[in-house]
Amino acid sequence: MTVKGYFSLAQANFTSTSRQRYGQDYYDERMQASRTVMIGQNDDEVGRFTMSRASAENGTKEGSDLPPDAKDEDERKEKIDPRPVDPISWFGILVPPALRSAQSRFVNAVEGSIPRVATLAKELRTIEIEIGRARKAIKKLDKG
């Protein structure tokens, strides 16, 4: 599970180099999520998790093939109001590079490992149920 690596690395980095404590005292009480989860459905009824990103830190980076004024832009505005700010700004304007690298590592985890592992866990759950059913069927056959 790569989540591990990302996390410990990010966290080690995060605390060793920053003198000030970047923690809950600075959280914005009205924060709005700029990264949200989408649950897709494929043929075998297994949920596939992906992260979607609201126009947050870099505004224009969002979406790949959609024109910026596509209709989902409007939907997004409705949902996310006020417009999300980059959480790193909670901690001031001049933040240490370590905090930025912690942020990018956590972003990697949130966009990569976490949805991947969540999807795998879901698949495992499905397989578990199938195995359970198969075992029951075998038991029945054994009795008969």
Add this chain to the structure above:
Amino acid sequence: MAQPTAYKDRQFLAVIGDEDSVTGLLLAGVGHVTSPPDAQKNFLVVDQKTETSAIEQAFDLYTSQRKDIAILLINQHIAERIRHRVDAYTQAFPSLLEIPSKDHPYDPEKDSVLKRVRRLAGE
């Protein structure tokens, strides 16, 4: 209110973790506070002073009461404090994942998902 089966409404990543884990994840932009008067957070910062009942309450809130959580992350050492609840959890959504923390190395032997794998392969 959303139906329990309406997985499309599940869009948030929730976290029950120590301060660094929560801070890191919030830096990644997953933090969300619903509009007042409710103002529900999708994260709980846990330290030594946090009562186990508060952890359990948050676990219930994110797994049962709220229908807008897609994935719940919990630090493994915190999961240990409500292990019976975590191991007994079988819902499809939200997906529950145990994650390591800075101060507590991750132990695969304790992970509820890996335990289930072992049970499947073992018997």
